[in-house]
Amino acid sequence: MLQIAQLDKKPEIFYSIQGEGKSIGKPSIFIRLSLCNLYCFWCDTDYTWNWEGTNYPHLNDKNPNYQKFNKADSIIKLTEKQIIAEIQKYNCHRLIFTGGEPLVQQKKLLSLLAQLKKQNPQYHIEFETNGTIIPIPELEALTNQYNVSLKLENSKVRLQERLKPKAIHFFAQNDKANFKFVVDSPKDLDEILEIIQKYAIFHDKVYLMPQGTKPAILRKKQQWLVEICKQYQFNYTDRLHILIYGDKRGI
Ligand SMILES: Nc1nc2[nH]cc(C(=O)O)c2c(=O)[nH]1
Numbered sequence: 262m263l264q265i266a267q268l269d270k271k272p273e274i275f276y277s278i279q280g281e282g283k284s285i286g287k288p289s290i291f292i293r294l295s296l297c298n299l300y301c302f303w304c305d306t307d308y309t310w311n312w313e314g315t316n317y318p319h320l321n322d323k324n325p326n327y328q329k330f331n332k333a334d335s336i337i338k339l340t341e342k343q344i345i346a347e348i349q350k351y352n353c354h355r356l357i358f359t360g361g362e363p364l365v366q367q368k369k370l371l372s373l374l375a376q377l378k379k380q381n382p383q384y385h386i387e388f389e390t391n392g393t394i395i396p397i398p399e400l401e402a403l404t405n406q407y408n409v410s411l412k413l414e415n416s417k418v419r420l421q422e423r424l425k426p427k428a429i430h431f432f433a434q435n436d437k438a439n440f441k442f443v444v445d446s447p448k449d450l451d452e453i454l455e456i457i458q459k460y461a462i463f464h465d466k467v468y469l470m471p472q473g474t475k476p477a478i479l480r481k482k483q484q485w486l487v488e489i490c491k492q493y494q495f496n497y498t499d500r501l502h503i504l505i506y507g508d509k510r511g512i
C-alpha cells in the first residue's frame with residue numbers, strides 16, 4: 262500500500278502539464294504521495310505533512326482560517342493495482358512522482374514502477390525530490406529523471422536536515438538529475454552559488470524558480486530572477502500551472 266495525498270476523498274493523481282523545470286510544458290500524469298521528511302515554511306503541499314499537533318511554523322499561520330491537517334483525512338492508501346488503474350485513465354507516458362517527498366516511500370514504490378515499466382517500457386518516470394534521500398539501486402534503475410529541489414535557508418528547515426552531503430553528491434554525479442532552487446529573494450543567490458560550487462554542479466543543470474503560489478507574486482519575482490539567470494547562465498523556470506490554472510490543487 263502506498264500513502265497518496267487525498268483530495269475530495271480521491272487520490273491526488275491527475276493529468277496536467279509539467280509546470281516547472283526541465284520538462285516544463287510536457288503533458289504529464291502526477292502522482293502526489295503523502296509524507297515528507299522536511300517542513301518548509303512556504304511549502305504549498307503542506308497537506309502532505311503539516312499534521313495537527315506538530316509545531317512547525319508555516320507561512321499560512323498568519324491566515325486566521327489556516328489549520329494544520331488531520332493526518333487520517335489527508336491520506337488515502339492505495340494498492341499498486343489501484344494506482345495503475347488511475348494512471349491508465351490517461352493516455353500519457355510521462356509520470357511525475359511528487360509529494361511531499363516521494364522517496365520516503367521508495368521501497369514501496371519499487372514494485373509499482375517495475376510493473377509499469379514491464380507493461381510499457383515507454384513510461385518516462387520523473388521524481389520531484391528534495392534531494393535528502395539517496396535512491397536505492399533498484400529504484401535508480403527504473404527512474405528516467407530526478408528534479409532535485411535542494412532547500413535553502415528561506416525554507417527555515419535546519420541546515421543538517423535539508424542538505425545531506427552524501428545524497429547531494431549522488432545527484433550531482435547522476436546524469437539524470439537537474440537542480441531546481443526555489444528562490445524567495447535575491448539574497449538567496451549566494452547560497453545557491455556556494456552549493457553548486459561545493460558539489461561541482463554545472464550551471465546549465467540549474468533551474469531557478471520564484472517562490473509563490475499567486476500569479477501576481479510570481480510575475481513580480483520574475484523581473485529580478487530572470488536577470489540573475491542571464492548573468493549566471495542558469496535556467497529560469499516559471500510555475501506555469503499556477504499562471505494557467507491559479508492556486509489550486511490537482512492541476
Ligand atoms: N502542473 C504541475 N506541475 C508541477 N511540477 C511540480 C509539481 C509539484 O507539486 O511537485 C507540480 C504540480 O503540482 N503541478
Ligand code: SF4
Nearest residue numbers: 297300301304361391
Ligand atoms: S520538501 Fe517539498 S513537500 Fe517537503 S516540506 Fe519542503 S516543499 Fe514541502
Ligand SMILES: [Mg+2]
Nearest residue numbers: 305306359360
Ligand atoms: Mg507543487
